[in-house]
Amino acid sequence: xxxxxxxxxxxxxxxxxxxxxxxxxxxxxxxxxxxxxxxxxxxxxxxxxxxxxxxxxxxxxxxxxxxxxxxxxxxxxxxxxxxxxxxxxxxxxxxxxxxxxxxxxxxxxxxxxxxxxxxxxxxxxxxxxxxxxxxxxxxxxxxxxxxxxxxxxxxxxxxxxxxxxxxxxxxxxxxxxxxx
Amino acid sequence: xxxxxxxxxxxxxxxxxxxxxxxxxxxxxxxxxxxxxxxxxxxxxxxxxxxxxxxxxxxxxxxxxxxxxxxxxxxxxxxxxxxxxxxxxxxxxxxxxxxxxxxxxxxxxxxxxxxxxxxxxxxxxxxxxxxxxxxxxxxxxxxxxxxxxxxxxxxxxxxxxxxxxxxxxx
Amino acid sequence: xxxxxxxxxxxxxxxxxxxxxxxxxxxxxxxxxxxxxxxxxxxxxxxxxxxxxxxxxxxxxxxxxxxxxxxxxxxxxxxxxxxxxxxxxxxxxxxxxxxxxxxxxxxxxxxxxxxxxxxxxxxxxxxxxxxxxxxxxxxxxxxxxxxxxxxxxxxxxxxxxxxxxxxxxxxxxxxxxxxxxxxxxxxxxxxxxxxxxxxxxxxxxxxxxxxxxxxxxxxxxxxxxxxxxxxxxxxxxxxxxxxxxxxxxxxxxxxxxxxxxxxxxxxxxxxxxxxxxxxxxxxxxxxxxxxxxxxxxxxxxxxxxxxxxxxxxxxxxxxxxxxxxxxxxxxxxxxxxxxxxxxxxxxxxxxxxxxxxxxxxxxxxxxxxxxxxxxxxxxxxxxxxxxxxxxxxxxxxxxxxxxxxx
Numbered sequence: 001x002x003x004x005x006x007x008x009x010x011x012x013x014x015x016x017x018x019x020x021x022x023x024x025x026x027x028x029x030x031x032x033x034x035x036x037x038x039x040x041x042x043x044x045x046x047x048x049x050x051x052x053x054x055x056x057x058x059x060x061x062x063x064x065x066x067x068x069x070x071x072x073x074x075x076x077x078x079x080x081x082x083x084x085x086x087x088x089x090x091x092x093x094x095x096x097x098x099x100x101x102x103x104x105x106x107x108x109x110x111x112x113x114x115x116x117x118x119x120x121x122x123x124x125x126x127x128x129x130x131x132x133x134x135x136x137x138x139x140x141x142x143x144x145x146x147x148x149x150x151x152x153x154x155x156x157x158x159x160x161x162x163x164x165x166x167x168x169x170x171x172x173x174x175x176x177x178x179x180x
Numbered sequence: 181x182x183x184x185x186x187x188x189x190x191x192x193x194x195x196x197x198x199x200x201x202x203x204x205x206x207x208x209x210x211x212x213x214x215x216x217x218x219x220x221x222x223x224x225x226x227x228x229x230x231x232x233x234x235x236x237x238x239x240x241x242x243x244x245x246x247x248x249x250x251x252x253x254x255x256x257x258x259x260x261x262x263x264x265x266x267x268x269x270x271x272x273x274x275x276x277x278x279x280x281x282x283x284x285x286x287x288x289x290x291x292x293x294x295x296x297x298x299x300x301x302x303x304x305x306x307x308x309x310x311x312x313x314x315x316x317x318x319x320x321x322x323x324x325x326x327x328x329x330x331x332x333x334x335x336x337x338x339x340x341x342x343x344x345x346x347x348x349x350x
Numbered sequence: 351x352x353x354x355x356x357x358x359x360x361x362x363x364x365x366x367x368x369x370x371x372x373x374x375x376x377x378x379x380x381x382x383x384x385x386x387x388x389x390x391x392x393x394x395x396x397x398x399x400x401x402x403x404x405x406x407x408x409x410x411x412x413x414x415x416x417x418x419x420x421x422x423x424x425x426x427x428x429x430x431x432x433x434x435x436x437x438x439x440x441x442x443x444x445x446x447x448x449x450x451x452x453x454x455x456x457x458x459x460x461x462x463x464x465x466x467x468x469x470x471x472x473x474x475x476x477x478x479x480x481x482x483x484x485x486x487x488x489x490x491x492x493x494x495x496x497x498x499x500x501x502x503x504x505x506x507x508x509x510x511x512x513x514x515x516x517x518x519x520x521x522x523x524x525x526x527x528x529x530x531x532x533x534x535x536x537x538x539x540x541x542x543x544x545x546x547x548x549x550x551x552x553x554x555x556x557x558x559x560x561x562x563x564x565x566x567x568x569x570x571x572x573x574x575x576x577x578x579x580x581x582x583x584x585x586x587x588x589x590x591x592x593x594x595x596x597x598x599x600x601x602x603x604x605x606x607x608x609x610x611x612x613x614x615x616x617x618x619x620x621x622x623x624x625x626x627x628x629x630x631x632x633x634x635x636x637x638x639x640x641x642x643x644x645x646x647x648x649x650x651x652x653x654x655x656x657x658x659x660x661x662x663x664x665x666x667x668x669x670x671x672x673x674x675x676x677x678x679x680x681x682x683x684x685x686x687x688x689x690x691x692x693x694x695x696x697x698x699x700x701x702x703x704x705x706x707x708x709x710x711x712x713x714x715x716x717x718x719x720x721x722x723x724x725x726x727x728x729x730x731x732x733x734x735x736x737x738x739x740x741x742x743x744x745x746x747x748x749x750x751x752x753x754x755x756x
Contacts, residue, residue, distance in 0.1 A: 038380060040387050040409050041752050042434040042516055045478070049504070049514075052497035067382035082755075084321045085387060085408040088379050111342075114427065117412040118328055118337045119320060138515050210450060210689045240580060242690070242701055244716040261690060261703070261718075268598055272690070293580025296726045304414070319407035319755055328415060335415050 005031050022160055029073070029099070030156040031061040033148070036072035038092065040079030043106035046138040047078050055141035060148055069095040074151060075128075080108035081121045093128045094177065098163045101151050104130045105144055107137045129175055186235065186269035188213040194235065199225060212272055219258070219275040223285040226273060229262060230290055237262040240287065241270070243297035245305040249331050255279035256305055260287075277307065286312040304329035372400060375737075379408045385482070385744065386751025390728075397736050402729040406722075410755040417715040421680025422448050423522060423656075425715070430516040432717060433753040436475035436696040438467045438507070438519045443693035446601055447702040448522050451689045452682075454656065459647035460524040461603035462640045466537070467510065467519060468602070468693075469633040469640075473544075474503045475696035476584075476626040476633075479748040483623055484555050486745045487564045492554050499547055502540055509533040523657035524650025541638055545631075552627060565619040569731045569743025576617060579727040582720050583698025585747055588625045589617030595694040606643070607636050619739075619746040626748075655683050680710040697721050697748055721753040 008027055010019025035057075039047055050057050051065070066072040069092045081089055093102070104124050107113035110133040112122035124130060131154055134147035162168055172178075192213060196203050202225065205216040217225050229237040241261040248255055254276035263270045277284055286309035287294040298309045299318040306327035309315055317324065326333060336343075377390040387408040393400045413432070417425050429444045430437040442464050449456065481496040504514040509532050511519040520526070529537075555561045571581075576589040586593055592611045596604040612628035614621025650657050654673045663670035676682070686708045692701040701718030724747065732740040 042431055044386075045434060046515055048478075049497060049501065052501070053494050054498060054501045067380075080409055080411055082408055082410050084410065085379060088408070092380060115411045115416065116336050116343060117416055118333075118335065119410045119412050122337075122340055122342060140514065209687055212690060214688075238577060241692075241699070242703060242716070242718040244703060246705060246714045259703070261701075265593060265598070270599075270690070291580070292575075292578040293723050293726065296722060300722075317407075319410040321407070328412070335412070335419055 025160060026156040026158060029158075030152040033060075033062055033074045033101075033151065033155065034064055034066045034072050035062050035074040035076050035148075036066055036069055036092070036096070038075060038077045038079075038089065040077075040081065040085065041108070043078035043109070043138040046141060047076070047105070047144065050141040050144050055145060057145060057148065060145070060152065062148065069093075070097065072096055073100060074148075075100065075102045076105055077102065077109045077124050078105040080106075080113065080115055081124050082119050083121050084119070086121050086127050089124065090127050090177075099155075099158070101131045101154060102128055103132045103134065103147050103151055105134045105136075105147065106139060107135055109133075110135060113137060127175065128177070129171060186264060186267045188271075191235065191269065191271060194232075195225075195229075198228060209272075212270060214272045214274060216274045216276070219277045219284045222258075222260075222273070222275050223287070223290075226260065226262070226287060227290055229273075235264060236266060237264045237269075237271070239263040239265055240291040240293050240297075243287070243294055243301060245301045245307055247305060247329065247331050249279075251276075253278045256282050256307055258284055258301065258307060282306055283308045283310055285310055286315075288312055303327070306330070371395075377740075386749060386754065388725075388749065388751060388754060390744075392737075392740070394737065397738075399732050399735055399737065399740055402732055402740070404725065404728060406725070406751075406754050408755070409751050411752075413756045414714075414716060417712055419711060421710050422682055422684060422712070423677065424680070425712070426520075427516065427518045429717075430518055431752050432719065432756060433475070433695055433697060433700070433721070433750050434516060435478050435750060436471035437515065437517045438471040439693060439695050440700065441517060441519050442468055442602070443691065443695070443700055444702060445520055445522050446693065447689060447691040447704055448656075448684070449651075450691050451687060451704060451706060452522075452653075452656065452684055454523055454651050454653050456524055456651045457647040457649075458603060458645045460649060460651065462644050463525055463529060463649065464520070464602045465604065465607070465640045466637050467507075469637045470503050470506060472696050473630050473633045474500055475748070476630050479696075479746070480555075480623055480626050481551070483565070483619065483742065483746050484561070486742055487561055489555060489558075489561065492551050495547065495551050495554075499544060502536070502544070506533060506536050506540065509536065521650065521657055523653045524648070528649050537637070537641065541634065541641070545634060548630065556624070556627065562620065564738075565623060565742055565746070567616065568619040568739040569735060569746065570616045570618040571727060571731050572617065575727065575730070576724075579730075580723040581698070581727070582724070583695065584622055584625045584629060585617070585724055586698065587611060588614035588621035590615055595692050595699050599692065601691070601693060607639050609636050619742050622746045682710070684708065684710075692718070695720060697750070697753065698724065717756055719753045719756055721749050722756070725749055725754060 008019050008023035010017055037047055104110045109124050112120050132147050132150045134143055136143050192206055202217055202221050203215060207214050229235050241263045244259050246257045256277050258275045260273040286298055298312055301307050302315055303317040303320055372393050372395050375392045375394050379387040379389045389405040390402050392402045413428050416428055426441050426444055429440040432440045477496045477500055481493040484492040507517050508514055509530055511517050571589055573590045576586050590613055592613045594611045609632045612625045614625050658677055659670040659673055664674045684706050688705040690703045692699045698720030703716040704712055705714040707713040731743055
């Protein structure tokens with residue numbers, strides 16, 4: 001019993017289907033997110049289990065992992081980010097094209113986790129904007145999948161003009177990220 | 181002399197016979213022999229332990245440092261763990277250096293494994309290993325200007341503002 | 351000229367290049383194949399590597415300084431995160447170190463229970479390493495088969511301690527509770543069925559012509575060099591030296607078990623792969639022996655000053671309440687002294703050098719991390735190699751970033 005994605009509301013007829021552009025693009029984006037697994041430590045191994053056959057993230061459209069940021073939609077930061085790694089993460093984020101989403105998987109990416117030390121960045125939201133935080137140390141694969149599902153909700157309901165709006169640009173400036 | 185079996189007594193005796201009063205202090209800690217030697221003799225004594233036919237300590241298990249801020253003049257202890265596989269014997273060698281002038285000879289000529297271990301010790305404690313081919317920081321950022329594992333420095337990043345120390349019992 | 355002649359690296363180690371141009375390639379901290387974060391700046395001539403300079407520290411979490419702040423039983427969660435593919439071995443090694451310092455003798459039953467858990471962790475880690483060697487040659491199927499088996503091991507950990515990956519398993523002095531009947535049933539099922547699935551994985555890669563051509567003679571190291579660089583574990587055994595801490599300095603009743611130490615010849619990637627495959631089989635045999643010979647007894651030592659009393663007693667008896675309070679607040683009676691204890695981790699000799707001054711936290715705790723020590727030899731192992739061989743060498747050395755940087 002395979003559950004297909006439901007069509008959005010619209011007017012249906014013989015050979016045509018009319019709905020709003022937002023809904024169609026939202027549906028397409030949400031069900032075909034290409035994640036970039038930025039796996040640094042233990043959460044990365046749980047991610048490998050999530051990609052495995054038992055929990056299977058590929059069911060949610062994330063079949064093709066992209067290790068190149070230029071081709072990815074969703075940056076999944078899994079694991080502790082040390083201060084030495086911060087500039088690398090920022091550069092990877094900058095290279096991604098809009099629309100892009102960021103999910104912070106695990107306690108270390110969300111807030112530094114148990115490592116309240118001089119060398120660990122206390123949460124990646126100090127350097128890049130984050131959409132969804134998945135707590136856990138490491139989070140169970142089901143939690144990671146729920147995080148991806150929340151990103152799917154965000155992608156489905158996002159307005160097409162959001163990335164060009166002033167509010168979004170102001171937020172990026174607060175992170176010192178250049179906007180064209 | 182050749183020893184078929186190594187144990188703490190005959191190793192200590194071999195060391196004191198060969199080096200006399202360079203063996204400053206020795207004690208047993210939970211079954212392992214600890215020998216303290218002067219910091220400027222580490223290369224020849226450990227080299228002798230490696231090349232001597234019956235001792236043959238050819239494996240450097242570990243190299244680290246310990247900071248004792250109260251012992252003035254002897255604040256930093258560089259600790260070597262040696263292991264002889266053929267006779268299954270382990271021992272520990274300690275050399276004390278002062279915090280003002282933390283210099284000691286590097287063992288990279290004897291054991292290749294000492295290379296990164298000495299860089300880590302330099303990174304954490306500031307111990308200068310003379311003769312090391314490439315002594316620079318390895319785990320921390322290159323721009324860091326202090327040696328973090330010394331006891332006077334805090335564990336946390338002092339500039340952080342999101343964690344309230346009063347909740348953490350500090 | 352056979353395929354394998356191109357791996358005669360000595361011919362190619364020179365700075366004379368074909369068209370005079372040496373490129374710098376940054377095998378950066380983020381790379382595909384999720385090995386972990388470490389960087390290699392390589393100078394390449396075409397596809398030949400002339401020199402390589404590793405940079406590590408991208409996940410330095412300051413474990414050693416963190417350990418000086420935490421009481422002894424709170425250090426177990428941070429030892430989990432050293433080699434996170436086989437965290438029970440790290441946890442139990444730490445418990446054994448503290449028991450050595452505090453002179454606690456655990457019953458033989460605890461030793462056998464520990465052996466079962468540690469060998470399961472070793473199997474889990476070797477499965478990851480070998481399947482990732484397959485992935486790096488392009489063979490993704492083995493990886494998906496193997497991770498199903500790892501799920502079964504995760505389920506067993508969950509029965510014992512509640513967590514899948516970073517287990518924080520056991521306590522100083524033993525285990526929290528007996529192995530439950532569910533765990534025993536899962537373990538017996540695992541022992542019966544795993545070797546069939548493992549044989550399927552083995553059939554895919556071990557005698558596969560393409561795989562063998564890719565990995566034979568890739569990244570070799572001689573036994574003398576390996577000893578000088580401080581190699582231990584499967585990487586050293588692949589080079590021909592049969593050093594295993596479980597045999598040299600037995601701990602946790604390993605002397606009761608009968609197992610062989612697989613040893614390779616050239617120290618190349620194929621030998622490392624085969625050594626790990628064989629070690630998985632030996633671990634299965636050890637688990638079977640431990641299960642068959644499990645003695646009767648308590649699941650923990652009788653040390654109320656270190657081992658939390660059962661909750662029913664805490665609610666009823668005053669002494670149990672006081673012990674519970676003291677242990678949770680970290681006021682355990684650890685003697686003054688220093689101890690070095692080593693266990694055979696999945697990557698080699700994992701050592702704990704603990705100096706205690708009698709206080710509630712260690713004065714100094716240093717981890718002798720096998721990955722950190724043997725990764726130094728990587729530039730030498732790939733000098734003159736092709737880039738794809740260098741990737742395979744790195745993945746076959748099983749470099750886990752958590753253990754590298756600590």
